[in-house]
Ligand SMILES: [Zn+2]
């Protein structure tokens with residue numbers, strides 16, 4: 001349980017770093033990123049602690065913007081960080097418990 005929590009915090013931090021990275025900023029409008037947000041919110045909703053709740057509200061507000069921003073298909077960045085993290089997250093959430 002704690003394992004996934006740490007992991008979510010970690011991804012969250014990496015998302016913030018991505019926003020400051022000129023090369024990968026574009027990944028924050030690709031559908032991989034919104035897929036990642038979706039899985040993150042699913043996982044965060046299971047947690048009751050303050051940090052998780054705070055992350056959840058930030059993730060939700062980013063996720064809800066998907067109707068306003070122009071989301072494009074993956075630009076084929078290799079690797080596309082959000083896509084990789086989604087894969088890791090799904091793997092982690094399956095192996096817990
Ligand atoms: Zn990308």
Ligand SMILES: [Zn+2]
Nearest residue numbers: 030032074080
């Ligand atoms: Zn992508």
